[in-house]
Amino acid sequence: MSAVIETAALRSAVRAAAAVTERRNSIPILGCVRVRADADGVAITATDMDISITTRAPVQTAGELDVAVPAGRLTRVLTALDTGTITLTPKGKDLEFTAGETTGGLYGFPVEDIPVVSADFPKARTFTMPADALRAVLANTLIAVSTEETRYYLNGVYLHGRETHAGTRALTGVATNGHVMSQQDAPLPPAASEAFPVGPAAGYILPRKSAGLLLRMLSTESGDRVEVAIDSNRTKVRFRLADDTELISRFIDGTFPDYERVVPRNFTGNAKVGRRDLLAALRRVSAMCEGKHRHVLLRFDGTRLGVMTKGEEGGHAYTAIPTVSTHPIEIGVNAAYLRTLLAASDAEVTVISYSDHANPLLLQGESEPALRQVIMPVRI
Amino acid sequence: MSAVIETAALRSAVRAAAAVTERRNSIPILGCVRVRADADGVAITATDMDISITTRAPVQTAGELDVAVPAGRLTRVLTALDTGTITLTPKGKDLEFTAGETTGGLYGFPVEDIPVVSADFPKARTFTMPADALRAVLANTLIAVSTEETRYYLNGVYLHGRETHAGTRALTGVATNGHVMSQQDAPLPPAASEAFPVGPAAGYILPRKSAGLLLRMLSTESGDRVEVAIDSNRTKVRFRLADDTELISRFIDGTFPDYERVVPRNFTGNAKVGRRDLLAALRRVSAMCEGKHRHVLLRFDGTRLGVMTKGEEGGHAYTAIPTVSTHPIEIGVNAAYLRTLLAASDAEVTVISYSDHANPLLLQGESEPALRQVIMPVRI
Structure with missing residues (x-):
């Protein structure tokens, strides 16, 4: 025994x-x-x-x-x-x-x-994908998931198949908390067409906790492929790792909003900044934009990006980094959210596209189009 | 400027x-x-x-x-x-x-x-001592300081000059929380006779927080000597480190109890155990003596020391280590307190002296007489 x-x-x-x-x-x-x-x-x-x-x-x-x-x-x-x-x-x-x-x-x-969470996972809705790609989708969107329980349909990562503007098919993760949005594409495996049909509103909301646990499982040495299966009712998902561990999760029963409406498309200018430079600059002024007043003013003026706080939080600070910007402007943002977005990216150079101080900014890695991040401006 | x-x-x-x-x-x-x-x-x-x-x-x-x-x-x-x-x-x-x-x-x-904590520190009440010795006095007694605010006179380390049984003069620290007591001697420098006169009830209670902060200061590379000064009213102390940092503290205004009464003197037997062995044994059964039921039974029987829990805490466990004990007995103790005492000692071999299951046990390093630890038994 x-x-x-x-x-x-x-x-x-x-x-x-x-x-x-x-x-x-x-x-x-x-x-x-x-x-x-x-x-x-x-x-x-x-x-x-x-x-x-x-x-x-x-x-x-x-x-x-x-x-x-x-x-x-x-x-x-x-x-x-x-x-x-x-x-x-x-x-x-x-x-x-x-x-x-x-x-x-x-x-x-x-x-x-012990309650059993199980379901019937048809073969036709089962496919494998690279563990790295799934890891990127989860890691880069989890940072933007809302924790507000009243909007429960934002408490997860929206996973769906879509056709990108470049004409390729992607397995895309999206999350937003109303202040920032993060969207990460992975190549959609051909065998995933039944599980993730490409089309409007054909997606699933994976709860934040499931995404976090799965990310943790993927971070250990568990092989380089993941098997993904959607159940016959499209209400549950099973992830099976190469080391035979598995996670089964219910999806959130709700409708994810039409997030494409939020992605800005028209810009008056953009700035190219070293991602690490901007993170370092935000860190240098961080002691003056914590607590209640987390806002910083970004001042783009051609060759410099000034980052400054307005002295609400026990003191004031100003720092600057080199940039190439096409149109001078001042825009206020939440420093904590901006740091979170930048930290999730791997890009060397981040392109920040802007229109005016009332419209969202788009952040994209110069050579990393698979990750699109949006941050709302704040009035300072 | x-x-x-x-x-x-x-x-x-x-x-x-x-x-x-x-x-x-x-x-x-x-x-x-x-x-x-x-x-x-x-x-x-x-x-x-x-x-x-x-x-x-x-x-x-x-x-x-x-x-x-x-x-x-x-x-x-x-x-x-x-x-x-x-x-x-x-x-x-x-x-x-x-x-x-x-x-x-x-x-x-x-x-x-900003309030100023200062005083007059006469030259006659100023002396220096090795930083290591002061560190040992604080580190080995802090673990036994009471946090119960009603007995405020136990909320610190009692520092005093005394004549040891061996006839030497010691600067001694003592602390107790009623469950354990720890007493550490350091050599009393001749120049300290005015600050720490040898005699009954001629000591000072250094608050736990001061002792902790000072210990932290001594743990950095701050030189190997400490200057200690008692003020003219004997209500404050100043510690000045070799790197010129200093800490001034008020003493606790109270009377430390006559702790010698608690130290057991008559024993029916003793056991010699590897200090690390006993710590490891306590750790192995620790999952079954946490929460409300932290008691373990120590069973001394000649060549073995059995350590066991009684199954109150979601399960039971038994383990054993080699020992040399002179008198078979079973005594219950609080496992967390025993671990704390053992962890504070540097001894290779700890001598545990006991009389019966109702009287305190004395722990001393076989070759470390400067540290005496007492633990009260519990009824299991």
């Missing part, structure tokens, strides 16, 4: 699955991980009812067990143990363990009480 | 002084640092009315200024600036600065509003 597993491997698997559980949880069973072992290995599953994560670890000696124990406590047990192996033995609904000089047990919960 | 200072040096000096200010402060002036520059350099002072810290930085170009500006904001300005130098210029009560491409100003407060 007992399964023998390398402690470090089990620890990683439990930690990765337990990430979906909420710290402060009034429903004990949702704070549990399900630990199942059979001849193939050990599988760890955890869920918050909307998302479920399953991770796996190899067994050194195969055993049979299926228990549900508190995720936090199991993680702490595994963290506190020395390296080596751990022997897991079921005892009713409890889980007994032996590791070197240490023996112990964790009180368990009935396995059947 | 302007002073030119290396940004990094000023940053360190401001940070070190600002450590005394409280984050959430309803009195703005107590959140300020005073920045004074003259031909000798720049001095930074901050206070919370009970403690005052003064730090110094060299000037590259001497200037004259004396302003009070918010500590947090100045720190953030200095942190955000690139390396290089910063030019400080007073402007009324405000502080203007220039650093490379960046200019700015911080709104100041009237310098005379």
Whole structure:
């Protein structure tokens, strides 16, 4: 009955699955991980009812067990143990363990009480894509997701297939909080046409938490391909990584707004700035634009971009960086949002396109058209 | 008027002084640092009315200024600036600065509003001692200081001169929270006889916050000697480090209890354990003795020390380490306190002396008699 597993491997698997559980949880069973072992290995599953994560670890000696124990406590047990192996033995609904000089047990919960997030994922709606491309879509849009619960349809990343202006087909992620918007394209794999049909309003809103957990899973060494599957009702998605871990998530049931309306198209000028230069300049004046007054004035005047605060926040500051701008103007923006956008980009040179102080600015990497960022101006 | 200072040096000096200010402060002036520059350099002072810290930085170009500006904001300005130098210029009560491409100003407060913590420190009550010795006295007793405000006289480290049982004179620190007690001796310098007269009840209670700040100052590279001075009223102390930074603190106005009564003297047995082994054992069972139930049972039985939890906390655990004990017994203790005591010691081998399950245990390093630790048993 007992399964023998390398402690470090089990620890990683439990930690990765337990990430979906909420710290402060009034429903004990949702704070549990399900630990199942059979001849193939050990599988760890955890869920918050909307998302479920399953991770796996190899067994050194195969055993049979299926228990549900508190995720936090199991993680702490595994963290506190020395390296080596751990022997897991079921005892009713409890889980007994032996590791070197240490023996112990964790009180368990009935396995059947753990909610199952599952669905039917048809083969036709299943495709694979590069992990890097999915990572970019998530990382560069998550920063713009709204946390305002009243506009729940903005609390996620809108994933959809679309035809770009260049005529290529993209799997696009978009997110906005009303102050900034970020849109990242990835090439749409041909096999994804059934899952992500190109066309208006044919997309899905992936909840912020799911996107964040998936991004975290993609950041570990989990292979370079991801399998994506949309379920038959188009209400859930399954991401399966090359290391066989998987995340299933419900989509947000709502309609994402027609974001293309927000993207500015007519400009009176633009400026090319070193992305890191502008980040450094914003950092230098940051002590005077924090708290309530996070606004900075951007003064474009040909060869210089001046960045200044207006002295509302306990002091004032001015700094400047070189730029090439085509039209002199002063525009106020929220410094924190601008820093977030710039930090999400990889571009060496960012092109900031503007029209006047009342219209949004468009940021694009000079050689990185797949990422478009929009920031609303503020009146200073 | 302007002073030119290396940004990094000023940053360190401001940070070190600002450590005394409280984050959430309803009195703005107590959140300020005073920045004074003259031909000798720049001095930074901050206070919370009970403690005052003064730090110094060299000037590259001497200037004259004396302003009070918010500590947090100045720190953030200095942190955000690139390396290089910063030019400080007073402007009324405000502080203007220039650093490379960046200019700015911080709104100041009237310098005379900053409370001054000072006193007369007679030469006869001034002596120097090794920084290492003072560091040990503070570090090894701070862990036992009570945070219960009702027993305010336990909210600090009791520093006093005493004659040890070995007949030497010691500068001793003691702290207790009622559950543990820790006592660390340092050699009493002959010149300290006026400041720390040897005798009953001739000591001072250094507040926890002062001890913590001083420990932090001693942990940086600040030289190997410390000058200690007691003021003429014996209500304040000044510590001056070799790098010329200083901390002045009020003592707690109260009477420290006669702690010698608590130190157990009669034992039925003792056990020698590897200090790190016991720490590791406590760590291995830690997941089952956290939260409300932090108790572990120590089972001494000749060649083994068993460490076990009683299954109140979501599970149970047992582990064991080798030991040499003279008398078999089971004693319950608070695991968190025991870990704290062991972590504060440097000993390879710790001698745990015990009598029965109702009386305190004494912990001493086998070759480290200067540190004595007492832990109360708990009923399990």
